Amino acid sequence: MFGPFLTLLGLDDPSKTQPRPTPPTAATKTAEEQSQESDLKRKQIQQLSAYLNSPKVRGGGGARKRLVESVRQVSEVVIWSDRRNPELLSVCIEMGLHQHMLTLLQSRGKQQRWSPSDNAVTVQVLQTFSIILDSVSDTKFLYALLSNNFVNQLIAAPVDMDNEEVVSYYVAFLKALSLKLTADTIHFFCNERMDDFPLYTTAISLFDHPDSMVRVAVRAITLNVFRINDPQALDFVLHSPKCASFWEQIVCALKDSYDDAFRILVDMLPSRQHGSSAVATSQIDRARMSAAQGWAAIDQ
Incomplete structure (x- = not known):
């Protein structure tokens, strides 16, 4: 039914089918x-x-x-x-x-x-x-x-x-x-x-x-x-004074991270009614106070 139409298009024989040309590249252009x-x-x-x-x-x-x-x-x-x-x-x-x-x-x-x-x-x-x-x-x-x-x-x-x-x-x-x-x-x-x-x-x-x-x-x-x-x-x-505030922000960020780490440690400890945990908490509290004094010295 479509034979004559395919013949006109050159599609009745696979050998007559031409590949689609590829666009020229810089290497192939004159x-x-x-x-x-x-x-x-x-x-x-x-x-x-x-x-x-x-x-x-x-x-x-x-x-x-x-x-x-x-x-x-x-x-x-x-x-x-x-x-x-x-x-x-x-x-x-x-x-x-x-x-x-x-x-x-x-x-x-x-x-x-x-x-x-x-x-x-x-x-x-x-x-x-x-x-x-x-x-x-x-x-x-x-x-x-x-x-x-x-x-x-x-x-x-x-x-x-x-x-x-x-x-x-x-x-x-x-x-x-x-x-x-x-x-x-x-x-x-x-x-x-x-x-x-x-x-x-x-x-x-x-x-x-x-x-x-x-x-x-x-x-x-x-x-x-x-x-x-x-x-x-x-x-x-x-x-440079223009960069001073940046370093102050770095110090403050480290200080906040340091404090957050202490809070996490305290929250992870068992109830203070146990002697060992009370001692550990006391040590952490003393360390926090010491760290706070250190940060205060840096801020000054």
Whole structure:
């Protein structure tokens, strides 16, 4: 019944069935095709730069959907350039895509209140920078991204810290930055003029955040800082007044944990009517008093 129809389609004989062609990859494309694709990406970079740098967008306006999509495309074109045509990475820097995204954050921070649209753009900008930091391997591009105090301006950009989603993306961004800390890059993160280490001081300000995931990320960031073992950074961390409150919080947290451990031990003991338990409890009480005196000396 379907014989003639199958014959027309070339499906009556399995030998006539042609496999579906696979899309060409960078390795299979001709030099001309690769050049055309690079030209398209170059135009895309220029278009993204023109839109993100338009007066309306720089002033805090712009349609939310288009803004979010444009920022998302920045990560795509940067990663494509890193893997297919690294020369376009310099075009991204020259066109100021990173600067335009920083301006997006700064312009929205000038608003009297954070709107859902502002937070959506903020989340996308933070996510885009995190993706770029995690995915791009070109050292020159990363150095250009971190230099000229740009990274510290980005860390200091205002975000809605009362919004849980924004905070989670912001901390993830800080953690991605901390993974780029090396002996060769740490000078990008130190603001000598302001005598500040913004990545570290911003992270420790969230040390006691109610969200456990944020606290875990903060600990990872601080450990990444100590991992570098840079004398200048360690001197700031250990002796700067800006870090003093962090160490006080550490001491208080240890003190609370110490007290909690004593309470658990006391609760686990049998009734005090038995002589042995009474002696043990008395010893624990004396130890607690001694520890309390020690903590008081530290607090002073």
